[in-house]
Amino acid sequence: MSETIPHQCDVLVAGAGAAGLAAAHAFAAQGRKVIVVGKVETHLAGRTVALFEGSLRFFRALKLWKACEKHASPMEGIRLIDDTGSIFPTQPKEFRAREIDLDAFGQNIENNVLVAELAEAARKHPRITLIEGLLDGFELNYSGARARLGTGEWIDAKFIVAGEGRNSQARQVAGITVKTWTYPQVALTVLLKHEKPHHNISTEWHKRSGPFTFVPLQGREGAPHRSSMVWLVAPREAVRLQALAPEELASEIQDQSHDRFGHIELDGPVGAFPMGALKTDKVTGLRLALIGESAHLFPPIGAQGLNLTLRDIASLVDCLENVDLDEADVISRALASYERDRARDIGFRVNGIDVLNRSLLIHALPVDFARAFALNFFSAFGPLRRALMREGVTPHGPTPKLMRQRPPVRRPTPAQS
Ligand SMILES: Cc1cc2nc3c(=O)[nH]c(=O)nc-3n(C[C@H](O)[C@H](O)[C@H](O)COP(=O)(O)OP(=O)(O)OC[C@H]3O[C@@H](n4cnc5c(N)ncnc54)[C@H](O)[C@@H]3O)c2cc1C
Numbered sequence: 051m052s053e054t055i056p057h058q059c060d061v062l063v064a065g066a067g068a069a070g071l072a073a074a075h076a077f078a079a080q081g082r083k084v085i086v087v088g089k090v091e092t093h094l095a096g097r098t099v100a101l102f103e104g105s106l107r108f109f110r111a112l113k114l115w116k117a118c119e120k121h122a123s124p125m126e127g128i129r130l131i132d133d134t135g136s137i138f139p140t141q142p143k144e145f146r147a148r149e150i151d152l153d154a155f156g157q158n159i160e161n162n163v164l165v166a167e168l169a170e171a172a173r174k175h176p177r178i179t180l181i182e183g184l185l186d187g188f189e190l191n192y193s194g195a196r197a198r199l200g201t202g203e204w205i206d207a208k209f210i211v212a213g214e215g216r217n218s219q220a221r222q223v224a225g226i227t228v229k230t231w232t233y234p235q236v237a238l239t240v241l242l243k244h245e246k247p248h249h250n251i252s253t254e255w256h257k258r259s260g261p262f263t264f265v266p267l268q269g270r271e272g273a274p275h276r277s278s279m280v281w282l283v284a285p286r287e288a289v290r291l292q293a294l295a296p297e298e299l300a301s302e303i304q305d306q307s308h309d310r311f312g313h314i315e316l317d318g319p320v321g322a323f324p325m326g327a328l329k330t331d332k333v334t335g336l337r338l339a340l341i342g343e344s345a346h347l348f349p350p351i352g353a354q355g356l357n358l359t360l361r362d363i364a365s366l367v368d369c370l371e372n373v374d375l376d377e378a379d380v381i382s383r384a385l386a387s388y389e390r391d392r393a394r395d396i397g398f399r400v401n402g403i404d405v406l407n408r409s410l411l412i413h414a415l416p417v418d419f420a421r422a423f424a425l426n427f428f429s430a431f432g433p434l435r436r437a438l439m440r441e442g443v444t445p446h447g448p449t450p451k452l453m454r455q456r457p458p459v460r461r462p463t464p465a466q467s
Contacts, residue, residue, distance in 0.1 A: 059085040060375055062197055062207035064185050065214035066090050068099070068161065069342030069359045071168035071180075073211045075112045076367045076452060078177040082375075085205055087181045087197070088214065090169045092162040095321030096239035098278035099164060100125055100252065100265055100353035102156035102443040104453040105360045111452045114171055121163045123268040124154035127251040133308075134258050134410065144251070150439050154250070156353075158265045158278065160241075185214070188223040192378045195337040208375035210338045211366070216328055218344035224335025230347075232326040233407060235260050236288035237350055238281045239321040242303065243273040245312030253310065259283045260325075260410055261351055262306055276317060279303060280350055288322050325349045329400045333392045334385040337378060339366050346396045348403040352442060358399050364450035365391045371451075395445060 061077045063070045066088025074086035101109070101122075109115040130143045147155045172180045187198035188210065196206045197220070212220035221228065242264070254263040260282025267276040281303075283291065291299055296316045304314040328347035333340045342359035369388040373380055440446075444453070 057204065058206045059083045059179070060207070061085075061209050061211060062087070062195070062205055063211045063213055064088065064188075064197065064218070064220050065212070065342070065344070066165075066169065066172075066180065066182065067213065067215060067342070068165055068168065068356055069215075069344075069363070070211070070213035071165065071172055072108070072112075072114075072360060073213055073341055073363045073366075074172055074178050074180070075114060075168065075175070076108075076363050077211070078175055079112055080367055080371060081177070083177055085179045085181060085207070086172060087183060087185050087199065087205070089184065090165060090180075090182055092166045092169075094161045095319040096241055096278065097161040097321055097323075098158050098239075098241075098265060098267065099161055099356045100156050100158045101360075102353070102357050103152055103154075104444045104449070105357050106157060107453045107455050108360045108364055111455055114168060117167045117171065118159055118164055119157075121167075121268060122157035122159040123266045124250050125156050125158055125252050125266055126154045127249075128155060129251055129253045131253065131255045133255040133262070145435070145439055147439075150436050150443070152443070155439070155443050156357075158252075158267060160267075160278075185219070188220045190224055190336045190338055192336065208337065209370070209381065211341055212338060212344045213341045215343045216326075216347050218340065220338060221330065221335075221340055221344050224338045226333075226335055226340065227331040228328060229330075230326060230328045232324070233349060234284055234411070235282045235325040235349065235407075236285050237321075237323040237325060238279070238283060238288055238291060239323065240279050240299075240303075240319070241267060241317040242277050242279055242300075242311075243315045243317045244275050244277065245314075246310070247275050248277055248311065253307075255306070255308075256410055257282075257306075258410065259287065260349070260407060264307065264311065265353075273317060275311070277311070281306070282325065282349065285324070292320060292322060327400060327404060329396065332389060333362075333396070334389050337381060339385060339388060341366065345392070346400055348400050349407050351403050351406055354399050354403065354442075358395065361395060361445070361450065361453070362392060364452040367452065368450045391448070394447060398445075 060082040061084045063074045063086040074084045078084045128145045132140045172178045184200045185197045189196050195210045248266040252265045262281045264277040300314045333345045341362040369384045373384045
C-alpha cells in the first residue's frame with residue numbers, strides 16, 4: 051500500500067458518480083472516515099438532473115449546494131402535453147410549485163457540473179479520501195469488509211456502500227439477486243439554445259415513442275434561453291437522428307416541439323442512452339448497502355433517478371447514526387430499517403415508471419383511455435393534484451434528517467405581485 055493511499059476507513063464507498071460522492075459527503079458529515087473509489091466522469095453528453103426540493107435540502111444540509119447554485123435553473127412549473135395522437139386526448143396540464151407552497155419544484159443542473167463540484171468538495175474534505183480508480187474485488191465478512199483496487203492494493207473498511215452503478219460487483223459479491231429488463235427506447239440528450247424563453251417551466255410532450263422533454267437551464271452570455279432535452283425514441287430512430295448534421299437535428303427538434311421555443315440550436319454534443327430497468331430482491335448484505343443505480347434503474351420519466359438515490363443515502367445515514375460499525379450484528383439490525391424504508395420507495399418508483407412508460411408504448415384504446423382518465427382525474431381535484439405534486443417532490447413516508455430543513459418561502463413583495 052503506497053503511503054498516500056490510506057488502507058483503513060469506517061466507510062468505503064464504491065463508485066464516484068453523483069451517488070457515490072453524495073454518500074461520501076453524508077457519511078463524512080456523520081463523523082465517519084470515508085474512502086470513495088471511482089472514476090470521476092464529467093463528460094456525459096447533454097445530461098442534466100432536475101433535483102427536487104428534498105434533494106436540494108440534502109445538498110444544502112451538507113453545505114454543497116452553494117457551489118452548484120450558480121449553475122442551476124429553477125423549475126417553477128411543469129407542463130404536460132399529450133402528443134400521442136390518441137383519440138382520447140387530454141388538454142395540456144400545468145402544475146405550479148406555488149400550489150404546494152414552494153418557490154420551485156426543484157433546480158436543473160448539468161450532471162457534469164454537479165459531479166465536478168461534489169468531487170472538488172470531496173478532495174478538500176478532511177474526512178474523505180477520493181481515489182480515482184476502479185475496484186476489482188470485494189470481501190464481506192462478519193469481522194470486517196475489504197475491497198481491492200485495480201493496483202492490487204486492499205482497503206479495509208467496516209462498511210461498504212455500493213454506488214458503482216448498474217453493473218455493481220459489490221452487489222454480486224453480497225449475493226443480492228437482480229432483475230433487469232430493457233425497453234425499445236434510447237434517450238437522446240442534448241443542451242439547446244432557443245429563441246423564446248422557457249419561463250422556468252419544464253415542458254414534457256408525451257409521444258408514442260415516450261416523453262420528449264425540455265427542462266429549463268440557466269442562460270449564459272450570448273444564449274439567454276437554454277434548456278436540456280431528453281427525447282425517448284426507438285433505437286433505429288436514434289441512429290437516424292444522431293447521423294443528422296447539427297442544424298438538421300435542431301430543426302427536427304424544433305418541429306417536435308411545435309415551435310414553442312422558436313428557433314433552436316444545439317449547445318453541445320448529443321448523448322444516447324439505451325433504456326433499461328433494474329430492481330433487486332434486497333438492498334443490504336453483510337456490512338454492505340446498495341444505493342443509486344446499483345439498487346434501481348428506470349427510464350428518465352418524472353426526473354426520479356438521482357432524487358430517489360439521495361433518499362437512499364439520507365435514509366442509510368439515519369439508520370447507521372450512532373451505530374458502532376465494529377459490530378456486525380448491530381449493523382445488521384440497523385440495516386433492517388433501511389431495507390424496509392427503501393423497499394416501499396424504490397418499488398413504487400420502478401413499478402410506477404414502468405407502467406407509465408408502457409402506457410405510452412402500447413397502442414391500445416383501453417390503455418389510452420386509462421392514461422387520459424388518470425391524468426384528468428388527478429389534475430382536476432385540488433387535494434389529489436397537490437398530493438400528486440408533493441409525492442413527486444417530497445414523497446410520503448418518514449423524511450430523513452438530511453431532507454427536513456425547509457428554506458423559507460419567498461413571497462412576492464407587493465411591487466412584484
Ligand atoms: C437521460 C437521463 C436523464 C435523467 N434525468 C434525471 C433527472 O432529471 N433527475 C434525476 O433525479 N435523475 C435523472 N436521471 C438519473 C440520474 O442521472 C442517475 O440516477 C444518476 O446519474 C446515476 O448516478 P450513479 O452515481 O448512481 O451512477 P453512475 O453515474 O453510473 O456512477 C457510477 C460510478 O461508479 C463507477 N464505477 C463503476 N464500476 C466501478 C468499480 N468497479 N469500482 C469503482 N467505481 C466504479 C463509475 O465509473 C461511475 O463513476 C436521468 C438519467 C438519464 C439516463
